[in-house]
Amino acid sequence: MSQSLSPRLETVGMDALMVRLFDAIDEAHMPWILAADSALRERLGEALIDLVPSYTTLLVHYDVALLSQIEARKLIQDALQGLKPASNEAGREHRIPVWYDDSVGPELSRIAERLGVDTDDVVRRHTGRDYCAFALGFAPGYAFMGLVEEALGTPRLKTPRQRVPAGSVGIAERQTAIYPMRSPGGWNILGRTAIKLFDRERDEISLFRPGDRVRFEPISREAFIEQGGDTTPLEER
């Protein structure tokens, strides 16, 4: 990993520029993305309308009443000058209890079968490492996390489900995620958490932010119920 960057700045619209830092998905990139995120927020100040970090990029949406695109480019270039990666502690850590079970995670045994292992082994593998939240998208509070170990990587379902329940924990390719609310979805579902990912009543409305680190922890059905989890089986339709 080089210790300096040559960010590319691309026009993407009247009031938006894309800061492109990398060309591949890598957890080692996140400290740079986070550093760029804080530098841009600070430098653009009230001229910043939205800043959307993702795996390799940051989308800067700025206020055209305050800045021309030339001025915005200049400010962004200044902000990224001499950037240093954020420390490993920059993202917050979360431990997410998950009830891994076929009734709420039908792909648990399918993945186990494919690997020729038992479901406990799949759970061990899924809970065996910290994941990085690369980006939020698809739905409020939905974090694309990774990477799961190579063997666990599983293509999306050929036919997405009409309704994936809130709290469902899934895998697609080498990424893992939790559905914050009931929605359609094509990820392979392994289990369910009772933790609320997006809660308008909470100070921290979205539990996850880009750059956070997440570790899953297996819990029993009883513990899941105690935490307020909904044991309704995932409907296959």
Added chain:
Amino acid sequence: MATRTSTQNVTTTVAQNAGQTRPTSLVVERTGPLALVEDAGRFGCRHLGVTQGGALDWISLGWANWLLGNAPDAAGIEIAIGGLALKAEQTIRLAIAGADLGATRDGEPLDANVSFTLEQGQVLAFDQPRAGLRAYLALPGGIDAEPFMGSLSTVAREQLGGLDGRGGGLQIGDRLSAAGHAAEIRDMPSVPPMPRDEAVLELVTGAQIAHFEGASLFAAFNQAWQVDSRADRMGVRLTGPELRCQLGGMISEGIPLGAVQVPPDGQPIILLNDRQTIGGYPRLGALSPIACAQLGQCAPGTTIRLSPVTPHQARTRYLRQLALWR
């Protein structure tokens, strides 16, 4: 793009009645396909996966608000296709702008862009589109409801915003309360007509345009596109020449408003206010905000021509539009 002038505006200030504290309200008597509370949208939260939302035709919402002396981004009702009927519980000043949906006051036709009084017990009803798709209704001071993350905008997919705070559209029996009193009563200046059969939309070309084949780029800006029936507040599909891009699937990145993305089938999708916040298809660029507003009024089958512009050109026109409301 024709420019609007505000020189012929007649502005009358309404004496504020200090004793009038009771909120005036409307009751929904009939719903149509979709009537939503929308303002300028929700900002500062796209990194959390929360989309921007807001009025598709923000210019018409701005005019409806302007007619009452509201801030241009005050919340109003976006009435898609028509059908909605509202009864005044108290006499109230209202304004409508945007599509001509055959609005009537107790059966008497109203202009499409007008400020008017709805007397207690009178019914404001919308029929069906005659020009454009979406009409905007403004109430004095906006709509009184609880904002979420700074906005009342309704996003059904996210279950956020609206009167119920859960992303629901207007339902029979819902009560709309004005957030204030009409500051002024104004007459509408002349504005460009709603797009009918054809629209020219300005597109700020993006850096990824370099990855499209030359013949595809020529086609994109010189051939006609049709608005597909697969169109909603998330995005509008266009059908026409097949565009080829050397970029395959990309790593997902933030998507700006109006992004013209081209999936592998070569048919563009223009991403609008309720779009997902990140995505991984190559883009020609993004429609200007003014073009996004125009697209929000284009019915399926409308012929579209894309006209390339620079960020500077788009910004100049955008700021000129905002200046009309100062």
